[in-house]
Structure formats: structure tokens, C-alpha cells
Amino acid sequence: MVMEIPALAVRDVSYRLADKVLLAPLSFTLRQHEFVWLTGPSGSGKTTLLKILAALLTPTTGTIAFRGEEITALKPETWRQQVSYCCQTPQLFGESVYDNLAFPWQIRQRRPEKQALRASLAQLNLAPSMLEQPITDLSGGERQRVALLRNLQFPPAILLLDEVTSALDAENKARVKQVIRQTAQQQPMSVLWISHDPQETDDGSRVIALTRMEAAQ
Numbered sequence: 001m002v003m004e005i006p007a008l009a010v011r012d013v014s015y016r017l018a019d020k021v022l023l024a025p026l027s028f029t030l031r032q033h034e035f036v037w038l039t040g041p042s043g044s045g046k047t048t049l050l051k052i053l054a055a056l057l058t059p060t061t062g063t064i065a066f067r068g069e070e071i072t073a074l075k076p077e078t079w080r081q082q083v084s085y086c087c088q089t090p091q092l093f094g095e096s097v098y099d100n101l102a103f104p105w106q107i108r109q110r111r112p113e114k115q116a117l118r119a120s121l122a123q124l125n126l127a128p129s130m131l132e133q134p135i136t137d138l139s140g141g142e143r144q145r146v147a148l149l150r151n152l153q154f155p156p157a158i159l160l161l162d163e164v165t166s167a168l169d170a171e172n173k174a175r176v177k178q179v180i181r182q183t184a185q186q187q188p189m190s191v192l193w194i195s196h197d198p199q200e201t202d203d204g205s206r207v208i209a210l211t212r213m214e215a216a217q
């Protein structure tokens, strides 16, 4: 039997600031295409873990390997092209929704088809005409979905989601989940998704649960 190399292998990763433990040592792997929930009480270190995986924080201990290679051995820009972190209150930039969805194309010296961008808006239950709308006119839930679509224009190998549907109703939460799952299947994309909503996470997917004990001193 051939051993599959995990998309992501986290070994004994922890984070400490002075004498405060923000994340107790944690190990897990994510397979290619895998969809995993990250749960746990407030303050157990979920966001800290995602920031470490996104290379926004350097872990105090432990190693992280991407497809068998330690990310510290990769050029920072190489890792950043593989991993994408989307937070609960995303920053949109430029003036319009178009500016946000076109950005991932522009940095790759490509020009997006407006029709394709409108279709991606519709996928998340957003009006296609929203493409030309100023970002200042968007609701919290619309901002969350536009930011997600920006992350999904070129799906990353590892997608890290931090309560990205907190401003959405049940129907739109389900829609977002369906699109993310489909993308993970179609691409070799692995998803680690923080949620506090038991209705959302009770779907048979693997759950990594941090506990207060783990975060204790």
C-alpha cells in the first residue's frame, strides 16, 4: 500500500506569548480534498492556529509540512501562494466588488471575464449586478461572501476559514458550504474551517476540537 503524503501535517505546534499559552501543542494532518471543522470554546486558540498556518505568526514550537516539505524550507511567497486565510470581518479593497474579484487575476497578469465573475456572485446567492456596486454599500453578509469569492478565484491548496458565515442566514450558510465543498472536491483543496455553530458542524465531517484544557497554562 502506498502511503499518502498529507496535504498538511502539523506536529506539536504551539504558541506562547511571554508566559501565556495561546495555543497548547497540537498535532493533526489534512488530506488532499479534505474538509475539516475546527471547533472549541472562545479563547482555545483557533484563530491563533489559523494565523500560524497562514504564516502570520511564527509558532513557538512544532513543525508544519506542506505535501511532505516543511514550510520553513519554502520561500515565504511559495507558501503564501498555496494557503489562503479568510477571516470573519474581511477587508475589502478598491472601490467596487469588481476591484476585489479582479484583483487575484490582475496579480497573475490576467484579465477576468466579467461574465464569469457575475456567475460566481450568483453561485453564492449574490445578484450578478453587484459586480459594479461600491463596497461601501454592502451588508456584512455580502462582504463575507465577496471576500470568500476573492479567495476562490484561484482556489488555494489549503483554505483556512475563520467563522466566515457568521453574518449569514441558514440558507446562505448552506449555500456557501456547498460551494466550498464542491471546490475542495474539484481542486486538490483542503479546508480547515472554524465554526461555533453546532448545526453547521454536525454534518459528518471530521472535527478537530480544541478544549480549554489544551489552552490552559
Ligand SMILES: Nc1ncnc2c1ncn2[C@@H]1O[C@H](COP(=O)(O)OP(=O)(O)OP(=O)(O)O)[C@@H](O)[C@H]1O
Pocket (backbone or CB within 6 Å): 017, 021, 022, 023, 040, 041, 042, 043, 044, 045, 046, 047, 048, 049
Ligand atoms: N495579541 C495577543 N496578545 C495576548 N493575548 C492574545 C493575543 N491574541 C489572542 N490572545 C489570547 O489568546 C487566546 C487565544 O485566542 P484566539 O483568538 O486564538 O482564540 P479563539 O479560540 O479563536 O477564540 P474565539 O472563538 O473567541 O475567536 C485568548 O485567550 C486570547 O485572549
